[in-house]
Amino acid sequence: xxxxxxxxxxxxxxxxxxxxxxxxxxxxxxxxxxxxxxxxxxxxxxxxxxxxxxxxxxxxxxxxxxxxxxxxxxxxxxxxxxxxxxxxxxxxxxxxxxxxxxxxxxxxxxxxxxxxxxxxxxxxxxxxxxxxxxxxxxxxxxxxxxxxxxxxxxxxxxxxxxxxxxxxxxxxxxxxxxxxxxxxxxxxxxxxxxxxxxxxxxxxxxxxxxxxxxxxxxxxxxxxxxxxxxxxxxxxxxxxxxxxxxxxxxxxxxxxxxxxxxxxxxxxxxxxxxxxxxxxxxxxxxxxxxxxxxxxxxxxxxxxxxxxxxxxxxxxxxxxxxxxxxxxxxxxxxxxxxxxxxxxxxxxxxxxxxxxxxxxxxxxxxxxxxx
Numbered sequence: 001x002x003x004x005x006x007x008x009x010x011x012x013x014x015x016x017x018x019x020x021x022x023x024x025x026x027x028x029x030x031x032x033x034x035x036x037x038x039x040x041x042x043x044x045x046x047x048x049x050x051x052x053x054x055x056x057x058x059x060x061x062x063x064x065x066x067x068x069x070x071x072x073x074x075x076x077x078x079x080x081x082x083x084x085x086x087x088x089x090x091x092x093x094x095x096x097x098x099x100x101x102x103x104x105x106x107x108x109x110x111x112x113x114x115x116x117x118x119x120x121x122x123x124x125x126x127x128x129x130x131x132x133x134x135x136x137x138x139x140x141x142x143x144x145x146x147x148x149x150x151x152x153x154x155x156x157x158x159x160x161x162x163x164x165x166x167x168x169x170x171x172x173x174x175x176x177x178x179x180x181x182x183x184x185x186x187x188x189x190x191x192x193x194x195x196x197x198x199x200x201x202x203x204x205x206x207x208x209x210x211x212x213x214x215x216x217x218x219x220x221x222x223x224x225x226x227x228x229x230x231x232x233x234x235x236x237x238x239x240x241x242x243x244x245x246x247x248x249x250x251x252x253x254x255x256x257x258x259x260x261x262x263x264x265x266x267x268x269x270x271x272x273x274x275x276x277x278x279x280x281x282x283x284x285x286x287x288x289x290x291x292x293x294x295x296x297x298x299x300x301x302x303x304x305x306x307x308x309x310x311x312x313x314x315x316x317x318x319x320x321x322x323x324x325x326x327x328x329x330x331x332x333x334x335x336x337x338x339x340x341x342x343x344x345x346x347x348x349x350x351x352x353x354x355x356x357x358x359x360x361x362x363x364x365x366x367x368x369x370x371x
Contacts, residue, residue, distance in 0.1 A: 004021060004023050006019065006335060007019070007022065007332050008093060009096045010097070012169050012191055013190055028322065029332050031325065034328055092126060094129050094336070094338025099111070099240065104142035111133045132362040136361060140355050140356040143353065145185060149337075162285045163291075168194070169239060169241075170189035171185045172277070192249060193205070196269055210302070213301075238353075278307075294329040
């Protein structure tokens, strides 16, 4: 049976699309080709404005849905070209899309990922599975995180281990042998650091954490940041830039006298990510002695150093140690979720998302040769 799938992923950092062609006949999968397609700056700015605007023009939403769909289709084509394969060699595409809103705390909860899968299926000719999160929400879940199911399939071992994905938001999966999988968003990953760096002229990110490393943690600010009720909420829980954003930070900067220098704020934001991860591990995975890290945050040297300092009892290493590039884990996860959907298998974990039951996720958009 053809076990080659394409996974397409763009996270809350909104920096571009990760594309991967993977053979899933064995897990965690054999990567055949991969690429990162950065969003053009103007498109990224439009997406950030749309995601943060309380009332976005409907016409802009429709326009971006189609434009992002075209970029996703182009990324799939680029991955295929890199592998030297044709569309006929691929079983399906799993497309996460680009999250524009994630509001699990509302009644009812809602979430929206754009990047029209009709365009992806039509342009690529490959059956596309997309819109994974809303079926979990329809079943009473938060629609996130979904990657713990893949973590469990790919990384479970004989001893308790945790898997940490540091994207715009950080999420944690706890794998207990023979026990129930636990997974949840711990809070901000890179997104606050990225936004603060961009505001202060350091580009779209604090590369390697160099700016944060030159600052000092402001304990007054860190106390205010860690006082957010989200950090004390028990799982299941998920969050996004709707909650953690620059206005959220600015509110907590108000009244600090003297105000901290910008580089100290950056150091404190890095400490917030590391500290919230440590607290989550201590509360929910104290028995885990191994922490596998993936996502863009694995390249932030200062953040990784802070994690090692705060978690001396854990062996911290990249998912590359188990055979999967840390930059590709989420894209491979959505390729795997597409496979589960086509096989009629549930892709969510109710203990993780809070759904009433396990459900088959996503909609199927047939390619030119059908499903």
